[in-house]
Amino acid sequence: xxxxxxxxxxxxxxxxxxxxxxxxxxxxxxxxxxxxxxxxxxxxxxxxxxxxxxxxxxxxxxxxxxxxxxxxxxxxxxxxxxxxxxxxxxxxxxxxxxxxxxxxxxxxxxxxxxxxxxxxxxxxxxxxxxxxxxxxxxxxxxxxxxxxxxxxxxxxxxxxxxxxxxxxxxxxxxxxxxxxxxxxxxxxxxxxxxxxxxxxxxxxxxxxxxxxxxxxxxxxxxxxxxxxxxxxxxxxxxxxxxxxxxxxxxxxxxxxxxxxxxxxxxxxxxxxxxxxxxxxxxxxxxxxxxxxxxxxxxxxxxxxxxxxxxxxxxxxxxxxxxxxxxxxxxxxxxxxxxxxxxxxxxxxxxxxxxxxxxxxxxxxxxxxxxxxxxxxxxxxxxxxxxxxxxxxxxxxxxxxxxxxxxxxxxxxxxxxxxxxxxxxxxxxxxxxxxxxxxxxxxxxxxxxxxxxxxxxxxxxxxxxxxxxxxxxxxxxxxxxxxxxxxxxxxxxxx
Numbered sequence: 102x103x104x105x106x107x108x109x110x111x112x113x114x115x116x117x118x119x120x121x122x123x124x125x126x127x128x129x130x131x132x133x134x135x136x137x138x139x140x141x142x143x144x145x146x147x148x149x150x151x152x153x154x155x156x157x158x159x160x161x162x163x164x165x166x167x168x169x170x171x172x173x174x175x176x177x178x179x180x181x182x183x184x185x186x187x188x189x190x191x192x193x194x195x196x197x198x199x200x201x202x203x204x205x206x207x208x209x210x211x212x213x214x215x216x217x218x219x220x221x222x223x224x225x226x227x228x229x230x231x232x233x234x235x236x237x238x239x240x241x242x243x244x245x246x247x248x249x250x251x252x253x254x255x256x257x258x259x260x261x262x263x264x265x266x267x268x269x270x271x272x273x274x275x276x277x278x279x280x281x282x283x284x285x286x287x288x289x290x291x292x293x294x295x296x297x298x299x300x301x302x303x304x305x306x307x308x309x310x311x312x313x314x315x316x317x318x319x320x321x322x323x324x325x326x327x328x329x330x331x332x333x334x335x336x337x338x339x340x341x342x343x344x345x346x347x348x349x350x351x352x353x354x355x356x357x358x359x360x361x362x363x364x365x366x367x368x369x370x371x372x373x374x375x376x377x378x379x380x381x382x383x384x385x386x387x388x389x390x391x392x393x394x395x396x397x398x399x400x401x402x403x404x405x406x407x408x409x410x411x412x413x414x415x416x417x418x419x420x421x422x423x424x425x426x427x428x429x430x431x432x433x434x435x436x437x438x439x440x441x442x443x444x445x446x447x448x449x450x451x452x453x454x455x456x457x458x459x460x461x462x463x464x465x466x467x468x469x470x471x472x473x474x475x476x477x478x479x480x481x482x483x484x485x486x487x488x489x490x491x492x493x494x495x496x497x498x499x500x501x502x503x504x505x506x507x508x509x510x511x512x513x514x515x516x517x518x519x520x521x522x523x524x525x526x527x528x529x530x531x532x533x534x535x536x537x538x539x540x541x542x543x544x545x546x547x548x549x550x551x552x553x554x555x556x557x558x559x560x561x562x563x564x565x566x567x568x569x570x571x572x573x574x575x576x577x578x579x580x581x582x583x584x585x586x587x588x589x590x591x592x593x594x595x
Contacts, residue, residue: 139242142203143278144385146314149298151387153308156300160185163264169295170196170281171302179271180386186255186264187286194286197320199250199377200270201242201278208239208249208270210346215269219253219348236352237268238336238345240376250336250377252322282320282381291318293382305384313382320379336375343374398471399425401463406478410522412559414452414483421446421477423465430468437461437477452481486561487525489518489553493567502570505544513569514539518555529554544571 139145154174160183161167168187175181184196208214219235237251253266283291293306293313305311322336345352354372402422409417423429423446434441437460439450448461459479466472492515493500505511516538518528528535531552533542540551549569556562587595 139201139246139248139278141243142246143201144387145201145278146383146385147310147312148385148387149305149308149311153298153301153303154180154386157181158297158300158302160265161302163188165286165289167297168194168286169283169291169297171297172279173299175269177271179269180277182251182268182270182281184251184253184255184266184268184283194255195284196251196253196255196266196282197322197377197379198279198281198381199248201246201248201280202270202272203245204247204272205245207241207342207344208247210350213271214239214249215271216346216348217267217269219266235266236345236347238343238352238375240339240343240374241341248376250375252336252377277386278383279386280377280379280381280383282318282379284320291382296382305382311384313384315380315383318381320381322379337378339374339376341374343376345372345375396428396467396469396471397426399423399429399465399467399473401465401473401475405475406480408480408482410482410484411452412484412561414454414481416449416451417479417481418447418449419477419479421448421463421465421475423473425465425467428468430466433464433466435462435464435474448477450479452479452483454483456482456485482522484524484557484559484561485521487518487520487555487557487563489516489528489555489563489565491516491551491553491565491567500568502572503544504572504574506574508544508546508571508573510541510543511569512536512539512541513551513567516540516551516553516565516567518553518563520555520557522557524558525555526558527554527556529556542569544569546571546573 171183296305352372431443432446441448461477464474533540551567554564
């Protein structure tokens, strides 16, 4: 549980999946599409300040003025590229392009690249493979320099409501080259008016100082109009490291899909390493603030010790609190029984049958990798039953025997009880009445049973019994010898 925040981050939390190496050089390098052979790491185009890309936009309704590219950096510092349809009637719309970035590891689906709403659709009746356009891939140009390309189509006809596809790329740092293209639609031409940046959806054309370094947008993989052949676009294959993916994952050589035999030969043309060589709308992004600069490690907070009483062992939970910069990521339990919820810090375990202390070592880590550890103790007291004691208790026959002059009430002391948990709720006397440690009972001749029961708040009880043998006193019997006569000479003692 988060209990406090030292300060809000000045910029977005970076994405852990892949790291972007910082590039200091901001000069324009020579670049000649469609050759698409990067002379080195970006920036290679007119650089747009990254502040324009910050924040997640709300996508507007589908219309010609809101179609195109939406590009933003989310709160994990991941770059998101949404391909938004222009119109809902007729044909399909295509999006080609690439991102060039320095990354510490190859682009990998589900790790640092996430494709959302990508589809495969085999419309064999119309001999078109519209949704087979939804694919992406990567190629390694140099050490840590990767091109991530896409080939996506959207379609809103024939009940194929595919208005938006999204490619999310987790990279961090400076200078990312964008090369984006979309086909003509309704007689209009794709340009900087159709690229929307950040939460504000600012059009790229309205960014002060922006100009397309290599103007004259063209794409070698599309023909005029909305015919199906553009959906068979084959990017240029290269030797070296690279892979291609679609909805089902990695595309293998000679892999076939429903309409392969009708059109394109889709699988065999897209297994392997490819690049995008179109001359799209080109621009570079500036630096993303590194939120880990000046980061303070989280500090796990008290209480560090808990005391609890249980009637019987049941699961016990405690909550690890923390103080941090607002970028806390997860908890780990390094030692101790039970489990910990890595998100909430709730530790849960079931104690053993006896009173015992349990220790835990917990670590909390923020998204920058900084961590803190703390030791916690839970003292579990398990209920113990009461203990009662009766006088003479434990003898085989009558514990106590007494002879009485009458059957009047008798006071018998020596009845005691205690509980280590100090939670006795009732003491019951059977056969008499208790006054402190003394039981008063009205005896009968023979065996008298006196019983004491002590019960605690958990329902545990103890019992003791005293057996008192009672007999009544009888009068004494006098015995004298028989009468006799004696003759004496004098009255002396006989």
